[in-house]
Amino acid sequence: MISRVCPQLFEKVQSKIPDVIKRVDAIKKSNVPIGTLRIKHILGGLRGVPVLNSFTCEMSPEQGPLIRGKTINELLRLLPLQDGCLYPESMFWYLLTGEIPTQQEISSLINSLDAVSQLPEQVIKTLDTLPQNFPATSLLSIGIMALQENSQFASAYSTIKRKDLWIPAFEDSLVILAKLPVLAAYIYCKRSGIDINNTDFKDIGGKFLGLIGAGTPNNIGFLRLFLSLYCDSDSGSVGAHASKAIGSPLSDPFKSIAGAINGVSGHLHGKAVQDSLEWIIKANNFYLAQANRDINDNKSIPGFGHAVLGRRDPRYDIIHDYWKSKDPKNPWLINIEKAAEEVPKLLRGKLRDPQVNGDFISGAALYSFGVRDGEMGPVLFGVSRAMTCLANYIWDRACEMPIEYAMSFDINGLETIAKSN
Numbered sequence: 501m502i503s504r505v506c507p508q509l510f511e512k513v514q515s516k517i518p519d520v521i522k523r524v525d526a527i528k529k530s531n532v533p534i535g536t537l538r539i540k541h542i543l544g545g546l547r548g549v550p551v552l553n554s555f556t557c558e559m560s561p562e563q564g565p566l567i568r569g570k571t572i573n574e575l576l577r578l579l580p581l582q583d584g585c586l587y588p589e590s591m592f593w594y595l596l597t598g599e600i601p602t603q604q605e606i607s608s609l610i611n612s613l614d615a616v617s618q619l620p621e622q623v624i625k626t627l628d629t630l631p632q633n634f635p636a637t638s639l640l641s642i643g644i645m646a647l648q649e650n651s652q653f654a655s656a657y658s659t660i661k662r663k664d665l666w667i668p669a670f671e672d673s674l675v676i677l678a679k680l681p682v683l684a685a686y687i688y689c690k691r692s693g694i695d696i697n698n699t700d701f702k703d704i705g706g707k708f709l710g711l712i713g714a715g716t717p718n719n720i721g722f723l724r725l726f727l728s729l730y731c732d733s734d735s736g737s738v739g740a741h742a743s744k745a746i747g748s749p750l751s752d753p754f755k756s757i758a759g760a761i762n763g764v765s766g767h768l769h770g771k772a773v774q775d776s777l778e779w780i781i782k783a784n785n786f787y788l789a790q791a792n793r794d795i796n797d798n799k800s801i802p803g804f805g806h807a808v809l810g811r812r813d814p815r816y817d818i819i820h821d822y823w824k825s826k827d828p829k830n831p832w833l834i835n836i837e838k839a840a841e842e843v844p845k846l847l848r849g850k851l852r853d854p855q856v857n858g859d860f861i862s863g864a865a866l867y868s869f870g871v872r873d874g875e876m877g878p879v880l881f882g883v884s885r886a887m888t889c890l891a892n893y894i895w896d897r898a899c900e901m902p903i904e905y906a907m908s909f910d911i912n913g914l915e916t917i918a919k920s921n
Contacts, residue, residue: 501667505674506612508605512597513670517898520555524899539918542909546736548808551906552744554735555895556595556888561810565732567591568598572729572814582606585720588704588727588887589613592677595731595891613678614702619686623647627690636687636875637765640882641758643683644676648754657750665750666898672753673890680704680883685711688876704883714870718826722869723880725822726862729815730884735892736808739763739770739882743889744896748904753893760889764882767802773877775802777863780832780839787839791846803860804843805851815858816840823865832864 503510534550541549558566565572578600579590589609593601601609626646627639648654652668660667681704689696689712699710705724709715733740743760747753764770779802783790794801806813820840823833840856847854863877871880909917 501664503667503670503674505616505671505678506609508608509593509596509612509674510670512599513894513898516597517666520895521899539914542914552735552741553901554740554888554892555899556891557732558734559736559808561808564809564811564814565734567595567732572732572818576818580606585705585724586728587724588731588884591728591731592887592891595888596894610703613674613704614707615678616675617678617682617707619643619679619682620647620650622649623683624686627686632691632693634691635765636691636873636879637761637771637882639687639690640683640879641761641765643687644680644754644758644761647676647679647683648752648758650675651752651754653752657752662900666894669753669894669897673894676753676757677704677886677890680886681708682711684708684876684879684883687879688712688871688873691873691875708880708883709870712870714872716870719870722819722822722826722865723871726819726866726880727884727887729818729858730862730881731887732815733885733888737769738766739885740889740892744892745904747893747896748901750897750903753890756893757886757889760885761882764885765878770878770881770885772802772859773863773866773881774874775863776860777867777874777877779803780836780864783835783839785831785835787835788842788846791839791843795846795850801843801847804847804854804856806853806855806857809855809857810853812855813857816856816861819858819861819865823861823868827868830868832868836861836864 537549541547556568560566563571567575570578575591575594576586579586579594580601580603582603587606587610590601590606593605593609623643623646627643630639652671653665656668657665685708686696694713696711697713699707699715701707701710701715703724705727706715706720709719709723735741735744739760742763743756746759747756767775779790791801820837823830827833840860844854844856863874866877866880867874
């Protein structure tokens with residue numbers, strides 16, 4: 501069997517599966533303990549507890565996101581550029597294969613995705629039944645589910661062996677990735693009350709901005725970078741874990757990614773991109789006064805601290821440097837620079853690690869580079885995050901990973917255990 505979407509990438513993944521399965525099977529035989537589980541972990545969101553696997557990424561408290569063992573800054577040096585830009589398609593190839601793609605392989609993937617990127621009429625009709633101001637991430641989730649009726653995974657489930665389910669999973673995953681920027685652009689135009697444009701751009705970032713009429717070189721360069729940076733999640737973040745858990749009982753990739761988007765839409769996750777933009781607008785140059793008011797009122801300040809990362813988020817610095825190179829006198833950027841240095845000082849003792857993270861700058865940067873709807877920040881975060889979720893979904897099916905079914909305690913049971921000591 502061969503892929504109808506991208507045969508070149510399919511063959512690359514197919515060639516790697518036997519070795520990966522062999523490694524996974526060998527690891528499964530080990531009874532080596534990892535970490536110590538305590539009651540405080542169960543009631544603390546399992547923060548920092550190693551209980552999941554990821555085929556693509558892990559979050560290192562010291563180094564930041566590691567994508568197949570490499571930092572984001574390492575990948576910025578290693579992954580090939582086209583038109584001076586890092587393309588998210590290049591990052592997806594690396595996520596799925598662990599290999600640095602060639603220029604030809606990147607072009608092959610871009611062209612393959614472009615060929616299946618058109619939205620079916622029923623998706624547009626579904627979205628058009630909803631109000632113009634309907635929440636953007638909800639529109640994205642609904643749009644993905646409207647695509648689900650064409651799932652090859654769902655239709656093939658009863659006809660092929662379980663070990664081969666990765667094949668329709670691969671096809672569905674690439675179709676989802678191809679249609680996400682078009683779906684996001686349709687949502688942007690619907691909410692903005694404007695007609696969607698025609699565009700000659702074929703890549704994910706260029707296509708989205710071209711369709712919304714904001715396809716300038718600087719805008720496109722930024723969005724390609726943004727989409728490449730936020731695909732870095734391990735399986736422990738809410739969106740990625742939702743995707744993994746939903747996929748584990750062999751739900752199809754459309755349902756898995758729709759679940760991820762719903763997870764990403766939370767204020768402590770992808771919506772922090774939107775919340776940070778709104779905070780910056782509300783602060784109106786008086787960021788220290790706003791920060792002090794929020795602290796005194798016991799309100800959180802979006803964009804500071806991270807559940808796992810114990811250092812300044814490298815994504816902040818990468819986005820900052822791009823913005824600075826294109827628009828160094830931007831008033832928002834100047835105030836963001838000051839807030840990134842001063843606000844952590846106010847938060848010391850209130851957060852475990854109050855360093856600025858990438859969310860704080862991302863929403864304002866997206867707005868400045870052409871995306872003039874704040875609610876699209878979490879949407880584009882979700883488009884990026886879908887890349888690692890889809891790559892993991894394919895590998896989970898290839899390695900026949902089991903259904904997730906963790907044990908849980910009620911409060912009485914935990915209380916009994918706590919009192920036993």
